[in-house]
Amino acid sequence: xxxxxxxxxxxxxxxxxxxxxxxxxxxxxxxxxxxxxxxxxxxxxxxxxxxxxxxxxxxxxxxxxxxxxxxxxxxxxxxxxxxxxxxxxxxxxxxxxxxxxxxxxxxxxxxxxxxxxxxxxxxxxxxxxxxxxxxxxxxxxxxxxxxxxxxxxxxxxxxxxxxxxxxxxxxxxxxxxxxxxxxxxxxxxxxxxxxxxxxxxxxxxxxxxxxxxxxxxxxxxxxxxxxxxxxxxxxxxxxxxxxxxxxxxxxxxxxxxxxxxxxxxxxxxxxxxxxxxxxxxxxxxxxxxxxxxxxxxxxxxxxxxxxxxxxxxxxx
Numbered sequence: 353x354x355x356x357x358x359x360x361x362x363x364x365x366x367x368x369x370x371x372x373x374x375x376x377x378x379x380x381x382x383x384x385x386x387x388x389x390x391x392x393x394x395x396x397x398x399x400x401x402x403x404x405x406x407x408x409x410x411x412x413x414x415x416x417x418x419x420x421x422x423x424x425x426x427x428x429x430x431x432x433x434x435x436x437x438x439x440x441x442x443x444x445x446x447x448x449x450x451x452x453x454x455x456x457x458x459x460x461x462x463x464x465x466x467x468x469x470x471x472x473x474x475x476x477x478x479x480x481x482x483x484x485x486x487x488x489x490x491x492x493x494x495x496x497x498x499x500x501x502x503x504x505x506x507x508x509x510x511x512x513x514x515x516x517x518x519x520x521x522x523x524x525x526x527x528x529x530x531x532x533x534x535x536x537x538x539x540x541x542x543x544x545x546x547x548x549x550x551x552x553x554x555x556x557x558x559x560x561x562x563x564x565x566x567x568x569x570x571x572x573x574x575x576x577x578x579x580x581x582x583x584x585x586x587x588x589x590x591x592x593x594x595x596x597x598x599x600x601x602x603x604x605x606x607x608x609x610x611x612x613x614x615x616x617x618x619x620x621x622x623x624x625x626x627x628x629x630x631x632x633x634x635x636x637x638x639x640x641x642x643x644x645x646x647x648x649x650x651x652x653x654x655x656x657x658x659x660x661x662x663x664x665x666x667x668x
Contacts, residue, residue: 356446359459376442469630
């Protein structure tokens with residue numbers, strides 16, 4: 353998998369090339385109301401399987417008072433997860449498909465736009481090890497989603513509980529199974545670090561043909577954040593790579609219809625001749641390959657670095 357494609361309008365394509373930026377926008381303002389929340393229904397079954405794998409016997413539905421809104425273990429887990437998912441997340445979306453008709457219709461100005469092909473492996477290398485900015489493929493199949501939840505969330509959290517049990521000199525019980533149940537709220541709390549990183553890459557299987565890849569920015573902004581922390585988060589600038597090949601600019605806002613939408617631009621000016629590999633012109637576009645090539649040259653790109661072609665889709 354070498355190239356990922358961002359389908360966009362002609363105007364957005366011009367802005368990407370001229371400004372050397374990829375725009376990450378607020379995930380909560382997309383047209384899929386289940387974004388970040390799709391995996392919640394998988395939590396109980398995934399946790400049951402992982403508890404069984406660790407020989408932990410626990411009735412997740414038993415009466416157990418945590419708060420006014422959590423009267424059993426699974427309600428406590430769901431409440432904590434939903435709180436984590438309220439954190440503000442910005443994303444940029446791509447597809448593994450270079451010339452897919454449904455993508456042109458939905459995201460490529462109904463076929464009049466452009467698909468910009470970015471070097472996935474290069475982006476992956478640059479973003480490796482970043483805590484707040486991630487790039488990965490979206491997971492659609494429920495079995496794979498459950499496995500990801502167990503691998504990235506529950507397995508590390510159970511390991512944490514084992515270590516906590518060993519260190520705890522004043523245990524509520526010397527039986528780890530009992531200890532785990534009594535300290536289950538701690539188990540829920542340590543899921544915080546990985547919840548967004550997992551759930552932002554889970555999506556309804558109905559969207560599987562999109563073959564989506566995402567860049568995700570976990571802003572750290574949550575509902576109860578104080579003004580000082582909020583100002584710091586909004587003004588955060590992140591430099592990525594030894595030569596600052598990528599720079600995530602501070603958050604800003606733009607009007608989209610009747611909404612104010614947060615965004616942050618990922619500037620790639622320091623790697624402009626390596627990050628864009630291919631440009632595909634939409635099937636209904638009036639733009640020619642000659643137009644694109646000359647535009648690239650006027651914007652500082654070498655005409656030898658980027659492949660340009662026109663969609664083969666039959667769509668008028």
